[in-house]
Amino acid sequence: MTKWDKVLIVCLMAVSALLIFPILQGQPKASQAVVSVGSEEKMRLNLNQDGTYAVNGRLGPVNIEVQDGSVRVTQENSPHHYCSRQGWVNSTAVPIVCLPNETVIRIQGEPGAEDTVIQ
Amino acid sequence: MNTRRAVILAFLVAAGILLQILESFVPVVMLVPGYKIGLANIAGLFALYAYGPKDMMIVTVCRIFLAGLLTGSLFSVGFMLSVSGAILALLAMTLAKRSGLFSIYGVSVAGAAAHSVGQVLAVTAIYQQYFMQMFLPVLLALSIVSGLLIALVTERLLKRMKHTLARSQGRRL
Numbered sequence: 001m002t003k004w005d006k007v008l009i010v011c012l013m014a015v016s017a018l019l020i021f022p023i024l025q026g027q028p029k030a031s032q033a034v035v036s037v038g039s040e041e042k043m044r045l046n047l048n049q050d051g052t053y054a055v056n057g058r059l060g061p062v063n064i065e066v067q068d069g070s071v072r073v074t075q076e077n078s079p080h081h082y083c084s085r086q087g088w089v090n091s092t093a094v095p096i097v098c099l100p101n102e103t104v105i106r107i108q109g110e111p112g113a114e115d116t117v118i119q
Numbered sequence: 120m121n122t123r124r125a126v127i128l129a130f131l132v133a134a135g136i137l138l139q140i141l142e143s144f145v146p147v148v149m150l151v152p153g154y155k156i157g158l159a160n161i162a163g164l165f166a167l168y169a170y171g172p173k174d175m176m177i178v179t180v181c182r183i184f185l186a187g188l189l190t191g192s193l194f195s196v197g198f199m200l201s202v203s204g205a206i207l208a209l210l211a212m213t214l215a216k217r218s219g220l221f222s223i224y225g226v227s228v229a230g231a232a233a234h235s236v237g238q239v240l241a242v243t244a245i246y247q248q249y250f251m252q253m254f255l256p257v258l259l260a261l262s263i264v265s266g267l268l269i270a271l272v273t274e275r276l277l278k279r280m281k282h283t284l285a286r287s288q289g290r291r292l
Contacts, residue, residue, distance in 0.1 A: 005225035012232055012263050019256035039247050080146050093253055099196065104246070 032108045033071045035064065037101070047071065047090075047107070057101025064105065076101055123287035128166065128178060135162030135182035140190060154258060156265045157231060159186070160208070164227055164273045169284050172213040179205055196245060200238045207237035223277075224270040231266030235259055 033045040035055055042055045045066050052074070053064045060077040070088040073096055083098040089107065096105040139159035159182060167175035183201055187193035211233035215226040235258035243252065277284075 001224050002220065002222045004220035005222050005228070008221065008225050009228055009263055009267075012228065012259055016256040016259040019259070082146075095253075102196075102246075 033066070034106050034108055036104050036106075045071065055103060057098060057103040059101050062098060062101050062103050071096070071105060071107065073098065073105070076103070121287055124170065124174075127169070127284070127287050128174060131162040131166050131178045132181045132185065135159045135178060136186045136189065138162065139182065139186045143190065154261055157234065157269060160227075160230065160234075160269050161273050161276070163209075164212070164223070164230070164269060165276055167212060167216060167226070168223060168273065168277055169280075170288065172209075172216065175212065176209055179209060199245065200241045203241035204234035204237035207240075208234040222270075223274050224267055227270035227273070228263055228266035231262035231269070232259055235262045 031047055033047055035042045035045065035053075037055055037057055043053065045051075045053060045064065047066055047069045050067045051065075053066070054061045055064070056062075057076060062076040062083075063074045065072055065074045067088075070090040072088045073083040073086070076084055076098055078098055078100040083096050083101075083103075083105075086096055089096055089105075092107045094107075098104075136159075138161065142155055142158050160179075162182060163175045163179040166178040183198075183205055184193070187195075187198045187201070192198050208230040212226050212230040215221045215229040221229065235255065239252055239255045239258065
């Protein structure tokens, strides 16, 4: 290991640490989850109302459950089931991604809240 | 081209394909989608240090295309992520090696980090989902670890293969 190796590693650590801060702070209160397949938005789920839903992913149906302001994938077709193993999600910064199904569930804050300019 | 060298490059491609396919059977971390140790890059890094950047590109590009063909994922989304990551990683590793500042560890870490960046860029471009960049800090931090691991293994391999390699290192391509 040369001196420059250590410099590179420390720089990379610093960059990843710095990048994580803007993500963790200032998350607005979640109220809606957007479900998209590919680049197309399929449905918007109200997180204040419990229920179960389904969308058609690339490999078959993806079942989604909403309870107590959180959302999870209950059943889907994919090799490793990353998205259903992920469990409940209630943060705007944590999407549920099922790449084999090209399905993404993203929680959004209060509608319009992020677009307001505060002066 | 030196025949011994052509044979060793072919072996490296084969070993890379094997590692890539074996690795796809083992989901390493549930935490971050898309994270892999990148064992297949041992073949590329080995070629870089045994011969040069050109040979690394040959080994890596052949490995990615053939592994894609063998697993049936050629030109799928996962394949595209692999390609875009690999292009950036090859560039970063070539530059890092040429600069002469880094040891094999620095070169490997630079490649691993560039691979993460390339993957995130490709996901962003393909799905137009900008929040994917939120995985970048985690992927970058993990790529330091995997880069060091790959470098360690490759360094040991190079040491053990020194005599075999010496006879194949004569003429350039």
